[in-house]
Amino acid sequence: MNTPPDPGRLYREFAKGIWKENPVFVQVLGMCPMLAVTNSAINAVAMGAATAFVLIGSSFLVSLLRSFIPKQVRISTYIIIIATFVTVADFTLKAAVPSVHKELGAFIALIVVNCLILGRQEAFASRNSVRLAVADAIGMAAGFAFALLCLGATREILGSGSLFGHLLFGEHFEPWVIMVLPPGGFIMLGVILLFFGFLRERKIRRRTRVSEEAAS
């Protein structure tokens, strides 16, 4: 346990969160904040940053304390650690960027119950060393932020014809209003998941074709 993990392993734990085990597109976790705040790209970035702070902080603390936390009360302990970090993030955002805080509303507080964060504590941080846990948390947070940005940017471009508040198409663009409203969130995420399903199917098909050719 005292030997530091090799850099290759650290990198693998980091990289898997972004693509191969992307929390949103592959594991379908943390969907409530995902859909609720992604009606513009700037909200998506703020939410991604706040979640990253909470995830990295609590992963660090949980893996540091993992041998002291009794098994029976571990979930409640994690929740309280997470709630503490969320309170810090909430107050910081309120003081630093009040406009964004107002826009995100209660969803900053709701990071406490984001299943992604609790899931990482239970599945990874509580059984690995501090360095690995932090690498994993950074990877997962980056993957989550990437997914938020994908959905936020698509919905903003389609729904209000702008990106980060800059108009893209000139004044003749007719905004597709439904995309910034709640149903648009569900449908857009459905379409993105469909795309990922398509990629997976194609990969499987290609692999079977290759093995068939190899056999013949």
Add this chain to the structure above:
Amino acid sequence: MNSNLVWIFISAMLVNNFTLYYFLGLCPFFGVSGRLKTAFRLGLATIFVMVITSLCVSFLNAFILPYAPYLRLISFIVVIASTVQFVEMVIKKLSPALFRALGIFLPLITTNCAILYLAISQTKADYSVIEGLVFAVGAGGGFTLALVLMAGLREEVELSNVPAMVKGTALNMIIAGILSLAFMGFAGLFSGT
């Protein structure tokens, strides 16, 4: 006063439906909506947890939190977690079959964001005890309604022939989108008043 209560109830249940308008409680919404019966019972358990939480939150807001505002989130989550623990024990005792059917989603009511959101927005709107109770029943009812509708739709979809690529989460998302579209029709319900 009475019309105010009716307004809170209808608003929480239909117009601003927690699941389909605010995207709250999506994990059980997609996780437990496979069977109609289980979905309905999980809805009832959620309503119960919401009502108890609402009462506790009213109490906390009146007596404790004015002195320690930074404890808000932590105290709410502790209240919710203990209520869920209590419900779990009751259901295990009364109906072991239901306990098995709900499985992991029963303890996961703790991390159902709908309940924490209920606590926070009740605090924000400064509801009295009665208003809070009505709000909780309305919100829980709305969650149950969405869950039951979704379960009914999914049971039907299971019988039809869909491409393998679409099956699973992507299809559920799009069904939920259409359901949410339908609920937007309620938006004009109270515009006159």
